[in-house]
Amino acid sequence: MANRASAPEKRPGFFSQIRSLFKFTREIYPWLPWAQIAILVAGVLVGLIAGYVIPPFQIWTLVLWGISGLMLGILGAMFLMTRLSTSAMYQKIDGMPGATGHVLSTSLGRNWQASETPVGINPKTQDAVYRTVGRGGVVVVGEGSRGRLTRLVNDERSKAERVAHGVPVTVLYVGHGDDDVTIADLAKTIKKLPKAIDKATMGAVIRRIDSVSQSLSSLPIPKGIDPTKVRSQRPR
Incomplete structure (x- = not known):
């Protein structure tokens, strides 16, 4: 019986890696989810304020500014998690052989x-x-x-x-x-x-x-x- 070729190892997807990184970082910094939520809300508020202040003021422009603020908040939340994950890694491996x-x-x-x-x-x-x-x-x-x-x-x-x-x-x-x-x-x-x-x-x-x-x-x-x-x- 011919040997079957082993199936190639499936690499984790992007969202799977993000989820693993989030869980890993949260073990050291339990307040991470609340900080990320605060950053998202702050980003949306900044976008809405900008849409209200910068003319012309219309509903669709306000929505676009809100979406832009949300995207900015997502980037900020990801940046925070990345920085904290590095610190969490050092804390976990400190003192371990290797x-x-x-x-x-x-x-x-x-x-x-x-x-x-x-x-x-x-x-x-x-x-x-x-x-x-x-x-x-x-x-x-x-x-x-x-x-x-x-x-x-x-x-x-x-x-x-x-x-x-x-x-x-x-x-x-x-x-x-x-x-x-x-x-x-x-x-x-x-x-x-x-x-x-x-x-x-x-x-x-x-x-x-x-x-x-x-x-x-x-x-x-x-x-x-x-x-x-x-x-x-x-x-x-």
Whole structure:
């Protein structure tokens, strides 16, 4: 009997994605629906006032202005939900293994290259080290206990300095200590680093570092997380 070809996975539609994003954000911000309703009402009122004040005053123009205000309110409500969803994601993944990899691989833009897979990890404690290379040089990011990360971070920094001589190497630790960077500010902090190399040098540095990196495929490495499916935080 011939094997049946597996049916292609159906991607969620636009409204399904909006609904999922709304539910996800509302878990952190329960007042979101009321804020969105207020924005919609305010948009309609602004449209009606504009239709009443701006001549000529006619019923059909008032209706059109009201519809325009409603559309403006919808845009405002969507903008609010999008901004809050980002904040909600950071709150949910804060402290979870793999959160750093998720942020580095999705939030840095085209001027930086990173993977959600750590370049060094302690399999017992899941303390991990990540690396990203961009116009600001090489950034080594530690996720976990700073004391347990010392050797892993130093090894990765030494390797980067050895193969990318002259390129600045910055070390960051994700956490809530005095010298740590919170997960919400990680991408912002990296993007603020001054540009030190051009794109050609950046590509050369990436190739050099990758050529000396050892394969970690046999280790139980957390490959990032799906922020819409996170559960309660795991204490370190």
